[in-house]
Amino acid sequence: MSRLTVFLIALGGLVAISALTLFLTLPGGQANYPERASGTPLIGGPFELVAHDGQTVTDETFRGNFTLIYFGFTYCPDVCPTELQVMSGALDLLGEDAEKVRPLLITVDPERDTADIMAQYVANFHPRLMGLTGTPEQISTAASAYRVYYEKVEDPESNAAYTMDHSSVVYLMGPDGNFIAHFGPGTGPEKMAERIQAAINAN
Numbered sequence: 001m002s003r004l005t006v007f008l009i010a011l012g013g014l015v016a017i018s019a020l021t022l023f024l025t026l027p028g029g030q031a032n033y034p035e036r037a038s039g040t041p042l043i044g045g046p047f048e049l050v051a052h053d054g055q056t057v058t059d060e061t062f063r064g065n066f067t068l069i070y071f072g073f074t075y076c077p078d079v080c081p082t083e084l085q086v087m088s089g090a091l092d093l094l095g096e097d098a099e100k101v102r103p104l105l106i107t108v109d110p111e112r113d114t115a116d117i118m119a120q121y122v123a124n125f126h127p128r129l130m131g132l133t134g135t136p137e138q139i140s141t142a143a144s145a146y147r148v149y150y151e152k153v154e155d156p157e158s159n160a161a162y163t164m165d166h167s168s169v170v171y172l173m174g175p176d177g178n179f180i181a182h183f184g185p186g187t188g189p190e191k192m193a194e195r196i197q198a199a200i201n202a203n
């Protein structure tokens with residue numbers, strides 16, 4: 001290896017490191033760090049949907065209340081009903097403080113989940129549970145804001161011919177609409193209630 005080659009390799013390395021440093025320093029270079037400056041994850045954002053009573057609602061509608069948000073669908077055989085029962089159980093454990101929390105089920109299957117179907121379905125779980133549907137575009141916007149994955153998959157076993165794959169996470173959002181906590185599958189109602197109560201007390 002000649003001296004010139006060594007020099008060029010060293011120079012190339014310096015340029016690469018400088019470019020990387022510059023990239024990470026620039027505002028747009030922080031794409032790999034999905035957090036706001038305050039350290040809260042980028043979960044949540046504007047949406048417009050249709051409530052199970054037919055009224056149009058937006059994220060602003062729920063300001064002033066904590067929201068407990070779950071994305072699912074009414075034809076879901078087991079995962080969604082289980083999570084909705086956990087949410088309902090947590091609300092019951094909160095007693096009167098449950099009035100400060102609005103649980104929301106946002107469908108990922110707007111094709112089948114009309115407002116009427118949502119109304120019938122949420123009644124099986126908790127009197128405070130509100131079902132939200134919308135156009136496929138409205139649902140897609142809301143799901144993107146919450147980083148929720150969903151996909152239609154063919155299901156010959158089902159008489160509806162398809163089912164929905166979807167991520168199963170419950171989000172707790174604050175009265176200002178900001179993200180507070182998320183609960184993965186397997187979280188029990190006691191633990192969920194405990195975390196919500198802590199957020200209410202801290203508010």
Ligand code: NI
Nearest residue numbers: 072076079080
């Ligand atoms: Ni489900």
